[in-house]
Amino acid sequence: MSVRDVLSPFAAWKHLFRDPVSIKDPFNREASERYRGFHQNDIEKCIGCGTCEAICQNGAIDMLPVSGVDGVQTRPGDSGLRPRIDYGRCCWCALCVDVCMTGSLSMSNAYKWVEADPDKFRYIPGVDKKHWDDYEHGYRRPEGHRLNAPERIEMPELEPGERIDSFAEIVGGYSVEQARLEADRCVTCGICVATCPTHMPIPEYISAVRDGDYEAGLKLLYDSNPFSQICGKICTRRCETTCAASHEGDPIAIRWLKRHITEQVPFERYRAIIGEPAAATGHSVAIVGAGPAGMTTAFDLARLGHKVHVYEAQSHAGGMTRYGIPEYRLPFDTIQREIDLIVSMGVEMHYNTRIGADISMAQLQQDHDAVVLSIGLWLGRSTRVPGSDHRNVYKAVDLLRRIRDGEQLQAPKSMVVIGGGNVAMDIARSMARLQQQQHGQIAITLTALEDKSHFLADPVEIKESIEEQVTILDSRGPQECMVDDQDNLLGLRTWRVHSIFDENGRFAPSYDDGDEMVHEGEWVVEAIGQMSDVAILGDELTEKLDWNRGRIQVDEDGRTSESWLWSAGDMVRGPDVVHAVADGHRTARSIHAHLSALDKQENA
Amino acid sequence: MMQSLYDRLKDRFNLGEFTGRRADLAFVTVSREQLRPLLLHLRDLEGFTHLVLLTAVDWIEDDTFQLTYLLNDRARARDIGVRLMLPRDDTQMDSIHDLWPTAATYQRELREMFGIDFPDSPRVNEDFILEGWVDIPPYRREFDTLRFARETYPERPGRETHDPATYMKQQLYPDGEDNG
């Protein structure tokens, strides 16, 4: 202790004339650029997946319907819900912003808000307008800061060089570890379920993969889709187009995870997991066509105890999955296992039985309590351009059927395919394999009316076709199949197409005859539209039935104007396996209700 | 470093499972009889003079409490966690307040939060954090904080939420069917 200790504190007096250090206008101080203030939500970008709600450890977020506000509505890919935040609970941690699947949610740097009514502090950002909605600054998820893995686990596949000379299956399937990593990426929002035509419980079966509980997963699959093994390989996976993860990353490989479950459970266990059919009801149902729609109907009805007879013109069941999809995408044994499982429920199959020739519709009507028509789209359309009646102009569906029926086709040295859909890719790739096997080289040109961005085929199919040396020319309109004096097919002449899609997304191609090309080909294969062979119904039934723009008119349950006849699958819904499955379920429910009503009438 | 320590002490104190975590951190399981001799040895002969913490883990599925005595040897920059497994139905343990006076505070908390008793520990029965608590010791796994909160505090009215998948089903395909 010294004199200095007494004098030194007087140093404080030096601040006597110092300017105040406090902020002059504390009421209008702007927070820092990345300040975490009140939320902003771009509600057009938001899909209402509720991942923000899921991660909020305070339970501050509720998902509320806001249909009608600023064009938000419940539709595939958008729940129509938007997050409401309770600022009595929010702790400003911004995990909701970090995890937001679309990047719609952010925080402004507004932090002052005075209100007498506490309930006001509970609002839906973007819907309940606030003055900070347009604030430029605030917390946005920084680049590279992700709380969920945005990239898909790559699927092991055969390389183009390994697969081009055989029909061996290309996709290898996930290992358990890969599948778990992929399943881990799913945020379990369930937005996809509405998009799946048959509404498979997608988040639940993905959770089963995550937990390694494959038997539970298989049960979930088969309760909603008896074509799960097949769909696990070739489903058009519309669900993945609405996957929340697709907005800022790759969608979850939902199809591959389904496939993974079916591969992890030994096939011998399937039957026990799916369970026994109910006791026989004494009712009998005839199904025409053993494709996905017909066989799904058969599966459902058989499980309910009804006697089901399936009439199939071909020697095998599976419909287009069996006769339309190449083996490298869908091996026979997968289809066979699926069919065996359905048949094991007590379904009786009548192969090589053609309606109209071997048995009539009238006969079916007489012998059964209900009849289902599910004959698919087996007739290929023709462009009918000049020369298209040449013997070497084929229809893709016919060729695919012949290949899958085991016929040894002699592949031409060169070939042109007309069409830009999956069938076009299927035939191009199948023929490429035959060319490689027989000639050691591939010469296939695929021409499509549409430009690349509007191709109807799955982008993966396009990519793999190119890998397999198929030359793809977009925006080409077929004009003529050129034939020389000796009646040999020379190839296809096309004009350039100016693709114009109108405001409704409808397409009216227009041609530019100044841009003409001739594509050399010993064969031309038309892979355009397909239609149903409804001629088998006969004139009388055709006249009786109501029709809707070329398709049999059915009510929402798939029932036609004839009370005993239902129709399902591609022929009423257009071509798609999983839609056909959904249709099969719907038809089976309707028939079951009808048969139950019959029982009640009898009892009464 | 930790492995060699374990190898030296293993037989002498009849040590159980050894878990090397880092070069400077390991955990080892010890029996109740050997706990005090081991702690004394570690403190007085191995340099582990600092009791970092004493706490419990409830392995309710194994009917066991794990007591963790974490000791630090500053000179050699290393830590050892001594695990002691205590049956959940016999929750009495010997106090170590005479080895580290500060242990009394930890033991008092353990009695209150886990219901693990240390009979000789000073003031062990005095309330520590929870005055007037009548429920089961709250850090035991079977104490459900969410249920407690729901029963104790009223929910603020006006809350409702919707599961996206369920809501979409109601809106788009209420009968389980899609007509699109």
Added chain:
Amino acid sequence: MNEQSTPPAEGHRSGRDRLAASTTVAEILETAITFEQTARDFYRQLTPKVSKRIRWLVEELAEEEQRHYELFSDLLERDDLDEQIEAVIDRPAADTRFSDCIHLPDLGEKPDDQTVLQYAMGREHAAMEQYRELAESTAAGPIRDLFRYLAAEETLHKAELEKLYYETIHSGGV
């Protein structure tokens, strides 16, 4: 391009001379109305012949011709005819070359949907060409405007048919 001897096309052929010779707007409209009427009756006669499955198509075509018939008839009734035509004449109705490339079929006894569509597009195209040529060879004035108007109407209909054709034949599955 359609020089074949199917009935409505023939009607157009002879009608063309009649149209070229017409001197008043009313005369032209009356001739055009007759064309639409002929086409409508053709489709109506065709309806029972085709399969019930595609009857909708023929019915729609008949309805569309009927709509044109009514449209032109209404126009004829109006006092402000010239103004009306002027008002719509600038409507852009770009011709697209798609149906031009469709080989015009022989309808035969039981035509299918593709045949009918091809035929209908051919008919719309022929009519469109005809009105357009007439417009080009007519001096500026209300008569040329009327031809352009009629050409625009036919072009619009043709475009609708082209979309339907694409959906049915190229991308669709029915």
Added chain:
Amino acid sequence: MAEYPDRSQYPAHLPDGSCDIDLSSGKYLKLWQGPNHPGITGNMSVELTVCGDEVVEGRTHVGYLHRGFEKLMERRTFIQCFPIVCRICVPEPDFNEYCYAAAVEELAGVEVPEKANWIRTLILEMGRVNSYLMYLGGQAGAFGQGVIGQWTTYARDLMLDRFEELTGARIYHMFILPGGVRDDLPEGFDQRMEETLREIESTLADVHDTMFRNAVFKKRAMGLGRVDPAWVDEYGVTGPVARAAGVAKDVRSDQPYLVYRELDLEPVIAHESDAYARADVRRRDLLMSVDLIRQVLARMPRKGPVMATLPNVLHWKIPRGETYVRGECSRGEYGYYLVTDGSGYPRRVNVRGPSYTHAMALLEKLIVNVNISDVAGLLVSLHTYPPEIER
């Protein structure tokens, strides 16, 4: 000079060390300091038994802030725990974020990018500066010097501005999370930080003149609450309290974490081991933090990621294991003992805050024989934050 009470009146010590206090004797008075009292740090209270104006026994009472964080974390996913841990210590929350993140990363096997470790170090030192500034104001205030608190609050506010621009928040930063840190340094941060550091140094110079060279402060702080170096191990004493007792205990140099190995630092020590020595150790430690911040900014890499790639945090499961991660906060050893069981939730989290030992057993030992008017000064000199006692 007030007359001291008759020492013969002091209670006898019982064999177990506690006092035999007979309140009905009329010699003693029970006096509660806190939970609401200007001379208490945060929400705790000390139950004093006084004889005259001297304390004969003190009992720490906590529980006013108990939110059961450790238990709450057992029902939150690993990522959901991240926003709540900072709330265990208001003035220096970042140690919770760091220790929790590091424990999770260790058990989950997540490799943190290099730059994130530098930014973490920066933040922890910034937090230490703030914590010390708050302490200095409190310590001076406990002895009646109000102006110091105003100055240090101003300086701390400048540092909060830096926190705000870096982390997006002033108090609960929620910036260090498992995997790294949220974001990179903002544009122009170095320069603004340098300005802030200069202002803090200038404030500290004034504080030194008016507080440390102040006869009143010296008279009251010197000799108050002397900690015997032998108690360091017995009572689990760490941080400035231990260093003021001559024990150079500092996790940053004892067991360097983050990037401390690459920084120049020397534990700040003193030997008097009283309230004054502890205040001085903290003042000098604060200056070292200022220096460390400068070192970090000068040496840290400026390129590269600040966040590791995490699995989807909504389903993040961590294999069974246990670990302990510690750091040197402004008050001593801060640590997280994390036990995982293979699920998506922590099995057990135990937060070891330095106040747990300092404000309980050590305070109760030191408080005996202290004059009532010095209780606040003593308590503050241990620099205790109650929420880390009761978590």
